Amino acid sequence: MTSYKELGLVNTKDLFKKAVSGGYALPAYNFNNMEQMQAIIMACVETKSPVILQVSAGARKYANQTILRNMAKGAVEYAHELGYDIPVVLHLDHGDSFEICKDCIETGFSSVMIDGSHFSYEENVALTKKVCEFAHSQKDYVTVEGELGVLAGVEDDVSSEHSHYTQPEEVIDFVTKTKVDSLAISIGTSHGRAKFKPEQCTRDANGILIPPPLRFDILEEIEKQIPGFPIVLHGSSSVPIEYVHMIEKYGGKLTDSVGIPEEQLRKAAKSAVCKINIDSDGRLAMTALIRKVFFEHPDEFDPRKYIGPARDELKKLYAHKNQNVLGSAGQA
Ligand code: G3H
Ligand code: 13P
Ligand code: ZN
Numbered sequence: 001m002t003s004y005k006e007l008g009l010v011n012t013k014d015l016f017k018k019a020v021s022g023g024y025a026l027p028a029y030n031f032n033n034m035e036q037m038q039a040i041i042m043a044c045v046e047t048k049s050p051v052i053l054q055v056s057a058g059a060r061k062y063a064n065q066t067i068l069r070n071m072a073k074g075a076v077e078y079a080h081e082l083g084y085d086i087p088v089v090l091h092l093d094h095g096d097s098f099e100i101c102k103d104c105i106e107t108g109f110s111s112v113m114i115d116g117s118h119f120s121y122e123e124n125v126a127l128t129k130k131v132c133e134f135a136h137s138q139k140d141y142v143t144v145e146g147e148l149g150v151l152a153g154v155e156d157d158v159s160s161e162h163s164h165y166t167q168p169e170e171v172i173d174f175v176t177k178t179k180v181d182s183l184a185i186s187i188g189t190s191h192g193r194a195k196f197k198p199e200q201c202t203r204d205a206n207g208i209l210i211p212p213p214l215r216f217d218i219l220e221e222i223e224k225q226i227p228g229f230p231i232v233l234h235g236s237s238s239v240p241i242e243y244v245h246m247i248e249k250y251g252g253k254l255t256d257s258v259g260i261p262e263e264q265l266r267k268a269a270k271s272a273v274c275k276i277n278i279d280s281d282g283r284l285a286m287t288a289l290i291r292k293v294f295f296e297h298p299d300e301f302d303p304r305k306y307i308g309p310a311r312d313e314l315k316k317l318y319a320h321k322n323q324n325v326l327g328s329a330g331q332a
Contacts, residue, residue: 011142012110015050019275031059042315053072053075056094072088091145095112102134125177143181143182145232166185189260195211216267231274236260238262265325286311293306
């Protein structure tokens with residue numbers, strides 16, 4: 001049994017309270033390897049931003065949970081070494097069972113998500129409540145994120161490619177019954193780099209896809225139901241067209257890529273949305289830079305020479321998000 005406090009980590013409780021009242025959102029960046037972690041910490045130290053390091057089931061499989069947990073501990077020490085202590089949360093992304101959440105809680109995660117959004121409403125309530133009871137009764141309180149509504153993309157079941165928006169009338173009941181600390185909602189975002197079908201979009205003069213706007217009306221209705229309650233947005237990569245073009249210029253093919261425009265995320269961050277999840281943009285930045293190095297230097301075979309530039313670009317991307325999109329810069 002390891003408590004997150006032993007690793008120098010914090011839960012999301014106070015961070016979310018400050019973010020909601022301060023009109024900004026915390027970055028929740030997924031990480032799977034050392035370079036992503038380094039880039040996140042360098043960017044968050046430079047911009048003085050608190051940060052949520054998040055670990056998916058895929059990351060646990062790829063990198064091993066023990067290694068990731070020790071990397072989070074290293075991240076706290078690394079920030080200190082860089083000269084500025086920032087609050088670091090280690091969060092389980094899309095936990096799909098009580099057992100996974102329990103395992104993470106007992107091994108040093110300070111926050112977990114239990115994603116019961118694919119179950120019936122009653123099953124989602126029961127599962128989320130069970131995780132909250134366990135997480136909240138630890139010696140060091142672990143915070144829990146629940147989800148209501150379904151996002152399209154990796155979360156969806158195979159037969160449906162459409163999102164199911166969160167129903168505002170369910171949120172008070174869900175939050176009261178489960179005692180969840182924050183709630184992920186569905187207002188039109190989705191996972192991955194192709195968030196909308198071309199037929200859902202318009203095109204600008206250059207043929208670039210313009211997505212339909214997020215459903216801010218649903219967000220406003222939810223805020224009326226549970227004023228000041230911490231809201232989370234998943235699937236919030238912007239899919240920068242520069243990276244898509246760069247990847248395609250250097251041999252890749254990413255047809256119909258489209259993300260969530262930065263202005264809309266900025267608007268959301270000023271509301272009760274206090275955590276914004278970003279993974280795909282980091283994948284695009286790394287891939288773009290690695291492809292560029294391979295294309296320009298076909299003889300290169302030292303991984304540091306292509307992962308290094310990818311890490312530099314990642315750091316730039318995260319610093320930009322903190323400063324210009326989430327508003328978390330200067331809040332640590
Ligand atoms: O929510 C999805 C995240 O982007 C994590 O993706 O399961 O491929 O690690 P992953
Ligand atoms: P993106 O695929 O938009 O980066 O979303 C990541 C996410 O929601 C992780 O939980
Ligand atoms: Zn997600």
